[in-house]
Amino acid sequence: MKNTLKTLLAVASLAAVTSASAIVYDASVDGLVNPAGTFTATGGDLVVDTIDGVTFLGVEDPVYNPALDRAGSEIDLGQSVTVNFSEPSQLISITLGLLFNGPEYRDVVEVARLTANGGTSYTLSITGEDTAVWSNGGVVVPVMAPFSTTYGGGGVFKIVNPFGSLAISSLLLEPVDNSNEANNSDFGLVAFEVPDSGATLALLGLALAGISIVHRRRR
Template sequence: MSISKLLATTATGVLLATSASAFAADTVYGKDFGNGSSHTTAINGTDVTFSAKTGNNKNKLIEGKFSYKPAQDGYQGVGVSPLKGSDVTVGEIDKNEWIFAEFNDSRVISNLTLGLLFDGPEYGDSKEKAFITVTYFDDTTKEFKLQAQGETTALWTGGFGTVSNLSPASDGLGGVWSIDNPFGDNAVKSFVLTSHADKSDFTLYSVTAVPEPESYAMLALGLGLVGFMARRRDRSNLYV
């Protein structure tokens, strides 16, 4: 094997090995957030910080803490509780409770999974709604809503994504909803989860992220340049 081909093969192997870790989908789970006010973890090669907040004015929120209730049907999500005083429901995101997620670098959210959204008569809850506000990396914002409409059906509004049921919304089960490509293919800077009604509460089960499409394009360009240089060197060697 020629030196140029050897270098090309080695470089391609390095790029592919890097891509296997940096370009694969990566998931974080609410059950791992602990009981503090914030939790920072790595997702797909960048840091994301989740924060628990409470208050009725989004611009004047105070620190809350992550809290949990027993898992239903094996799905353990995370909620929010105040640092002081009483809580409507420990382990859920109720009215005036918020979870913020802030990314250090651009990532596309490929899946968002929420739990404990019901549509009565379970627990006296009817058509519960989760509200999600997203800030993209171009600083535009968009609001999305997930509303339970039955034991295995829910409505996801916002123009992107598809929702499916992982655990029926009935007594003793999880009311767990998985939204694929929830915010489209645009890179996300942050998103916020909250409830606008006393009778609508839910949990954050998991978030899955992938690099934005431009990152894949850069990888393909890098591989193409390696191949081009290898072919160029091989041709020049013919005339030596």
């Protein structure tokens, strides 16, 4: 009985500080639906597209403007995608695609900027075919396929724990003007994951219920 109580207490403690599972958005599965909230766009309409095997959420300008050089479905200069979360929570990871250091698609030294809650901004700068730097430190994992066979590099990058423990209610994704003679930065949102607070509360509730049963049986 004593060991059972210890186990239940341990589960309750774990549930209080970590999530039992995560809410995952995958553009190839969820499309325009944000399972953790909603999406909004500026500079065009939200669109899901697939380029060279990578499916992503981007922005499509219904009227082509040659002066802005905005064509296609990536998030381009003057455009943005905002990920709105129903419940503020830590961002476990986010995956961005179609980011290169050249010469792919004439995209050179592409930079993506992520701004949390309208204030905290960091950038992802592409330094090679399968390398990138996140300005907040942390881990950047190249997702090699399918660009590994097409261009010899990644093009898709997963940033792990990009904002630390910051609780995020909104996340703005936009390209950075790198004043390059070639095409400026453009990219798409491939995936993200946040803790599932509902699963955490359910686990905590089960643990506390178990503790209550143990106490009643010991009386």
